[in-house]
Amino acid sequence: MTEDPRNIKIKDYTYVLPEEKIARYPLKRRDSSKLLIYNKGSISHDIFYNLGNYLSEGDILVYNQTRVIRARLIFRKPTGAIIEIFCLEPAKPSDYESNFSARKTVEWRCLVGRRKKWKSGALKMELQYNNNKVKLYAEQIESMEKESLVRFRWDNEQLCFSEILDIAGHVPVPPYLKREDEVIDKTRYQTVYSRDDGSVAAPTAGLHFTEGVLSDLRERGIRTHAISLHVGAGTFIPVKSATAGGHSMHIEHFRIEREVIEKITGGRVIAVGTTSLRTLESLYWIGHKIREGAIVPGEKISLEQWYPYDNNSDIDYREAMVTILDFMDKNKLQYLEARTGIIIVPGYRMRIAEGLITNYHLPGSTLLLLVAAFAGDDWKRIYDYSLDNDFRFLSYGDSSLLLP
Template sequence: MSIPESPDLSVFNYHLPDEKIAKRPLANRHDSKLLLYEKGYISDKVFREAPEFLDERTTLFFNNTKVIPARLHFQKDTGAQIEIFLLKPVSPTPIISTVMESTDEVIWECMVGNLKRWKEETVLRRTLNDGNQEVQLKATLVNRDERLVSFKWDNKDYAFAEIVELAGQVPLPPYLNRAAEPEDKPRYQTVYSKEEGAVAAPTAGLHFTDQILEQLKQNGVKESFLTLHVSAGTFQPIKVDDAREHPMHSEQIEVTIDTIKDIVEAKRVVAVGTTSMRSLESLYWFGVRLANGNEQFNIEKLELYQAGDLPSRTEAFQYIHDWMIDKGIDKLSGSTEIFIMPGYQFKVCDGLFTNFHQPGSTLMLLVAAFIGEHWQKVYDHALQNEYRFLSYGDSSLLLP
């Protein structure tokens, strides 16, 4: 397999009327529609029926990242409003899980609204109150060109995760065109979220409830968890004519040895969301690296388009499992900027739960890679049958 030709990107810029975009979640998560695509056939279901379509051969892989309130607002003494959107940590480490536990100064790369009104020597301040005590938070612009912002606070009893919980707002996607509301805090979060660090939700998981998870267990469906901290790059449209030149965002992955073992033993792998799919396929290519003597887990954008004699899914993940045993580690951390587009031959995933994505996005290419030209039939059906689109929208289960 070699790097494919760039697909005709105009095909993926389908027309999405604004009224098709779900601006708010449904009252009950599992009441969303579910488009079931199975070997070319489409049927309309409701998400609470999802357990009926999976059996004891299936292992579901969930992304348990937790969305942080990444949008912080400050006001200068002059009254000017400065909005800071956390993108990725730089110091004391780029590892998100470690930074979220930090009680000392942290530095993040950020998007800054009204940047021209914020001089580098100006310290922005906010007083935070959790109901028991006050905390003074200071933000300083330390590098304008790289948009690096330092955060310090005066109480070491608080980790940075607790600081952003007090100071931040839910980072709703820009296409919702509205401010965050109280109901967004629990609803723009999966019920199984655990590892803090995402600035966007893994939205395919928003439909799952504790009741559905229990029904799946009763059906003999196995569940396993990994972590990919979703970045703001997930909303970045393709702006180049050649998709291969699109700058893919790098995202951090963490996975335990138990999850690696689950993949080795899995008979049928179904990814809950494109972030889980990208994580699983990236892990396969890390296994290929290990087989070739490379222990670096930083999967590059087009690395997945390799020809030659490649290991099976089981073999690749057995390499990872044995390597982790040999190194004495039970959690693996790495990064990926993997770009799945038509022409990719999937190595791990047999099925996918996913919402309906933005026109012209990299995720449209991923769906097209997974189910081929039938993606157009799926999207036409969804548009014609009152499906709700994007983050708070309806779901699909793709079983090619």
């Protein structure tokens, strides 16, 4: 890499996105969206249900099976003031599974709308469950610069916290949709294969898949494997700095089963979405950190934003996977959990993913930088083609298959 990626100018990765190109709602059929195909420089398009025509037997699709939680809780104070609490990340218990299964009280790191109007005291919301009233309380126990630590408690121990969110919460649709969540979002802002609760934004590349598409891929000898990365609210944070180096990348948690690590070395790997790509590339660098003795067994595994750029590694990704599997054997782990903060920008060399299925992203965003890292300067041709051919953009928009 000749140029320091921290010096990349964000203004070089923007474009004009007309409001009418933003998809406010999903299409009637998931798999009827348009699919752009970028294959070694050539560009064409089709319909998503024909995805299998552009893949090969033996290809491996890796998708994100995270499930979007109803993370927005709207409380009304006795004065009438509305306080919105956006759940970001579990704090106590700190692991998602234990937190969601708790039946009395939990703590979360949250964004609080109109925080100045909530100086003290508990907020209360009354819910209906099996014809009974349930009281949900929220207390702000610590106020940080941008976030708050909030304790939730409720008076019915038959309900776990995930059920409380299902009853009381709202689907956290992206702010650029410029609308409140609606009934349709409860199903369509989830992938058909979503399983693990934890995301506050959907892995949108997966929204186009149907059971029919997945069945067709299997019949063609194309394998699919699941990882789980919980998409954080940071995915919506715009890059406000002039250069990539001035932007602090958000941290996201992922989990990957041993079986998946074993099997992704047997074919061309296609990442379904930027979250899957980020997980796969993080996996490679975790293998590097283990080889360097930089990971202590028993401690939380994390990957820093610029680690791939500050460290040289020529090992094949298969060697990195063997290193991880040996580490898991020694520590009796059936799955690997980690936190990743890596940013993927132009100049980054992909280590595992050879293809990417992704939607269209906001101008000047870290996700567009990732696409440019994958497709090079051709990202401009891809986006120009899509704008000229009436593609729908952003979360509920159309899809693309990138095969550099």
